[in-house]
Amino acid sequence: xxxxxxxxxxxxxxxxxxxxxxxxxxxxxxxxxxxxxxxxxxxxxxxxxxxxxxxxxxxxxxxxxxxxxxxxxxxxxxxxxxxxxxxxxxxxxxxxxxxxxxxxxxxxxxxxxxxxxxxxxxxxxxxxxxxxxxxxxxxxxxxxxxxxxxxxxxxxxxxxxxxxxxxxxxxxxxxxxxxxxxxxxxxxxxxxxxxxxxxxxxxxxxxxxxxxxxxxxxxxxxxxxxxxxxxxxxxxxxxxxxxxxxxxxxxxxxxxxxxxxxxxxxxxxxxxxxxxxxxxxxxxxxxxxxxxxxxxxxxxxxxxxxxxxxxxxxxxxxxxxxxxxxxxxxxxxxxxxxxxxxxxxxxxxxxxxxx
Amino acid sequence: xxxxxxxxxxxxxxxxxxxxxxxxxxxxxxxxxxxxxxxxxxxxxxxxxxxxxxxxxxxxxxxxxxxxxxxxxxxxxxxxxxxxxxxxxxxxxxxxxxxxxxxxxxxxxxxxxxxxxxxxxxxxxxxxxxxxxxxxxxxxxxxxxxxxxxxxxxxxxxxxxxxxxxxxxxxxxxxxxxxxxxxxxxxxxxxxxxxxxxxxxxxxxxxxxxxxxxxxxxxxxxxxxxxxxxxxxxxxxxxxxxxxxxxxxxxxxxxxxxxxxxxxxxxxxxxxxxxxxxxxxxxxxxxxxxxxxxxxxxxxxxxxxxxxxxxxxxxxxxxxxxxxxxxxxxxxxxxxxxxxxxxxxxxxxxxxxxxxxxxxxxxxxxxxxxxxxxxxxxxxxxxxxxxxxx
Numbered sequence: 001x002x003x004x005x006x007x008x009x010x011x012x013x014x015x016x017x018x019x020x021x022x023x024x025x026x027x028x029x030x031x032x033x034x035x036x037x038x039x040x041x042x043x044x045x046x047x048x049x050x051x052x053x054x055x056x057x058x059x060x061x062x063x064x065x066x067x068x069x070x071x072x073x074x075x076x077x078x079x080x081x082x083x084x085x086x087x088x089x090x091x092x093x094x095x096x097x098x099x100x101x102x103x104x105x106x107x108x109x110x111x112x113x114x115x116x117x118x119x120x121x122x123x124x125x126x127x128x129x130x131x132x133x134x135x136x137x138x139x140x141x142x143x144x145x146x147x148x149x150x151x152x153x154x155x156x157x158x159x160x161x162x163x164x165x166x167x168x169x170x171x172x173x174x175x176x177x178x179x180x181x182x183x184x185x186x187x188x189x190x191x192x193x194x195x196x197x198x199x200x201x202x203x204x205x206x207x208x209x210x211x212x213x214x215x216x217x218x219x220x221x222x223x224x225x226x227x228x229x230x231x232x233x234x235x236x237x238x239x240x241x242x243x244x245x246x247x248x249x250x251x252x253x254x255x256x257x258x259x260x261x262x263x264x265x266x267x268x269x270x271x272x273x274x275x276x277x278x279x280x281x282x283x284x285x286x287x288x289x290x291x292x293x294x295x296x297x298x299x300x301x302x303x304x305x306x307x308x309x310x311x312x313x314x315x316x317x318x319x320x321x322x323x324x325x326x327x328x329x330x331x332x333x334x335x336x337x338x339x340x341x342x343x344x345x346x347x348x349x350x351x352x353x354x355x
Numbered sequence: 356x357x358x359x360x361x362x363x364x365x366x367x368x369x370x371x372x373x374x375x376x377x378x379x380x381x382x383x384x385x386x387x388x389x390x391x392x393x394x395x396x397x398x399x400x401x402x403x404x405x406x407x408x409x410x411x412x413x414x415x416x417x418x419x420x421x422x423x424x425x426x427x428x429x430x431x432x433x434x435x436x437x438x439x440x441x442x443x444x445x446x447x448x449x450x451x452x453x454x455x456x457x458x459x460x461x462x463x464x465x466x467x468x469x470x471x472x473x474x475x476x477x478x479x480x481x482x483x484x485x486x487x488x489x490x491x492x493x494x495x496x497x498x499x500x501x502x503x504x505x506x507x508x509x510x511x512x513x514x515x516x517x518x519x520x521x522x523x524x525x526x527x528x529x530x531x532x533x534x535x536x537x538x539x540x541x542x543x544x545x546x547x548x549x550x551x552x553x554x555x556x557x558x559x560x561x562x563x564x565x566x567x568x569x570x571x572x573x574x575x576x577x578x579x580x581x582x583x584x585x586x587x588x589x590x591x592x593x594x595x596x597x598x599x600x601x602x603x604x605x606x607x608x609x610x611x612x613x614x615x616x617x618x619x620x621x622x623x624x625x626x627x628x629x630x631x632x633x634x635x636x637x638x639x640x641x642x643x644x645x646x647x648x649x650x651x652x653x654x655x656x657x658x659x660x661x662x663x664x665x666x667x668x669x670x671x672x673x674x675x676x677x678x679x680x681x682x683x684x685x686x687x688x689x690x691x692x693x694x695x696x697x698x699x700x701x702x703x704x705x706x707x708x709x710x711x712x713x714x715x716x717x718x719x720x721x722x723x724x725x726x727x728x729x730x731x732x733x734x735x736x737x738x739x740x741x742x743x744x745x
Contacts (some may be wrong), residue, residue, distance in 0.1 A: 050447035051440040160531035252466025
C-alpha cells in the first residue's frame with residue numbers, strides 16, 4: 001500500500017532504491033519470475049525454448065551494455081558511438097584469456113571489464129576538449145580504429161577467422177546449454193544493474209549528473225571535469241566489456257563481424273527509446289530493441305505463410321516498419337519508456353482521484 | 356444405417372489422418388537459411404533456388420530412400436541475429452542438417468554447430484572451416500577461398516612467358532571475407548616467384564576506385580587479384596579501363612558471374628574469373644538435368660553451386676539413412692565417407708575425410724570474352740597438409 005503523498009521523515013528514507021514495501025515485494029516476485037521462467041514446463045515441455053530462450057538471454061546481456069552506455073550518455077552527457085567496439089574489446093579479451101591462455105571464464109569476465117575500461121578511458125581523453133557532435137565523431141573514430149584492430153591483430157584476435165571460445169564451467173560442470181548459462185548472465189546482470197543504480201546515489205553519480213547538466217557550474221562547484229568524464233568513460237566501458245564477454249561466450253565464437261557500427265547505433269537507440277538517464281529505462285530499451293524485430297518477423301512470417309506472393313515484400317518492409325515505430329515513439333514519447341512507466345505508476349497510485 | 360456410414364467415414368478419416376501423421380513423421384527435416392532480401396540477395400537468390408530446386412527434384416523422384424525431405428527456406432536477410440534465432444528453432448525441430456549461406460551466418464553459428472552436432476553446408480568457403488579440429492560440423496562443396504586464389508596464381512604463372520617476375524597487387528575489402536585468403540595467397544605467390552607490389556582496399560559498397568586504380572597504374576602491376584563481390588569488382592574493372600590500365604585482373608568466386616557482364620560491360624573483357632562449378636549450358640553430364648528442371652532458362656552460376664550443395668547433402672542423407680543413423684552425427688559421418696564423389700562434372704570430384712573437410716583442391720578458370728564466360732582450364736593443386744585451414 002502506498003499513501004497518497006510522500007511521507008518521509010529521514011534523508012536515508014528518501015535515498016532508498018526500493019522505497020516502499022510494495023515495491024520490495026514486486027521486485028522479489030519479479031526476481032523469482034526471472035529465476036523460474038527458463039525452467040517452467042508446460043505439458044512436459046519447456047515453456048521457453050530455442051529462439052525464445054536465446055532472446056531472453058540476449059535481453060539480459062544487452063541490458064548490461066545499455067546500462068553502461070546510459071551511465072556515459074544519459075547520466076554524464078557524453079555521447080558515444082563506440083559502444084559496439086567496446087563490447088568487442090570485452091569479447092576478445094575474454095576470448096583470448098579463455099581460449100588462448102586457457103584460463104577460466106571467471107578470470108576472463110572481470111579482465112574483459114578492466115581491459116575495456118582502460119580502452120574506454122583512452123578513447124575518452126578527447127572528451128576533455130570535445131562536446132556533443134564533436135565527441136560523437138571522436139568516439140565514432142574509436143569504433144573504426146578498434147574494428148580495424150580486431151581484424152588485423154591476428155595473433156590475438158584470430159584476424160578474419162575469429163576465435164572459438166568455451167562456455168564457462170565450475171568444478172567439472174560446464175554451462176553448455178543456454179538454459180544453464182542464463183543463470184550466470186542473470187546473476188551478473190543483477191549485480192551490475194544494482195551497482196549502477198546505487199552508483200547514481202553516491203557523490204560520483206551526482207557529479208556525473210552535474211557535469212551533464214552544466215559543466216561550467218559543475219567545475220565551479222569543485223568537480224574535476226576531466227576526472228569525472230574519464231571515470232564515466234571507464235565505468236561505462238567496464239559494463240560494455242562485461243556485456244561483450246558474456247555475449248561472446250553465449251555465441252561460443254568471437255569475430256569482428258559481430259561488433260560493427262550497427263551495434264553501436266542499436267545501443268544508442270536502446271537508451272534513447274528506454275529513457276536517457278534512467279537505469280530502468282536502459283532495461284526497457286534493451287527489451288524493446290531486441291523483442292521488436294522478433295515480433296515483427298513473427299508477423300511477417302505469418303503474412304508470408306498465408307500470402308506467398310507478397311512474402312518477399314513483407315520481409316523487406318520489416319526494416320521500414322522497425323524504423324517507423326522508432327520515429328513514432330520519439331514523437332509521442334520523447335522521454336522514453338521510463339517516463340511512460342512513471343506515468344502508468346502515477347495513474348494507479350492516484351486512482352481513482354487523479355488530478 | 357446413416358449413422359453407421361458416418362462412423363465408418365470417421366474411422367476412415369482418422370486412419371487416414373494417422374497415416375498422414377506417420378508419413379510426416381518419416382520426413383527428413385533439414386534447415387535452410389537463405390538471403391533473399393538482404394544485402395547479398397543478388398547472389399543469394401539464385402543459390403537458394405538451386406538448393407530448393409534439387410530438393411524438389413529429389414522429392415518428386417523417390418526422395419531419400421522413399422522419405423521426403425522437409426526443408427523450408429527461411430529468409431534471414433543477412434541479419435545474423437535472425438539467423439541465430441532461426442537456427443535455435445531448427446535445433447528444437449531436430450533438423451539433421453542445415454543448408455546455410457554466407458560469411459555472416461556461418462561465422463555466427465560455427466560455435467553452436469559442434470556443440471549441437473548439426474552439419475552445416477555453407478556457401479562461405481573460408482579456409483578455416485575446412486579444418487575439422489576447429490569446425491567439425493562445417494562443410495562446403497567448393498575449394499576454399501585460399502585454395503582458389505592459389506589455383507588462380509598458378510594459372511597466371513603457368514601462362515607467364517617473360518623472363519622477369521610477374522608483378523601482382525591484391526585488391527580486397529577490409530572485411531573478414533576479403534582478408535581470409537590473403538595470407539595464404541601471398542605466401543604461395545612468393546613461392547611461385549611473383550613480385551608482390553602491395554595491397555589496395557576497395558570496400559564492398561564502393562562506388563568508385565579511382566585512387567586505388569591510379570596507384571595500381573603507377574606501380575605498373577601486371578596482374579591484380581580482386582577479392583570482393585560482383586558490384587565492387589565491376590567498379591574496379593570499370594575505373595581501371597577508364598584510366599587505361601594494362602593490368603590483367605583475376606577475380607574471386609563471389610566477384611564474378613553473369614552480372615559482371617551486365618554491370619561492367621566492355622570492361623569485363625579479358626578479366627579472369629575463378630569458378631568452382633560449371634556455368635549454365637556447359638557441356639557436362641550433370642547439366643542435362645539442370646536444363647530439364649529449369650526448362651532451359653539461363654541460371655546464374657551461383658545456382659549451380661546451390662544445386663550441387665544440395666546434391667551432396669542428399670547423397671549423405673541416403674548413406675546415413677541406410678545405416679539407420681539419420682541424425683546430425685550420422686550425416687556428418689556419411690559426409691566424411693565421400694571419396695571422389697562425382698557431381699556429374701558440375702564441380703570437381705568431392706572428398707571429405709574425418710581430418711580434412713577440403714572438398715577438392717581445384718578451381719576452374721573462366722575468361723570473360725565479348726559478354727561470355729569462356730572456360731579455360733581447371734587447375735588442380737596438391738592436397739598439402741600444411742595448407743589445411745589456411
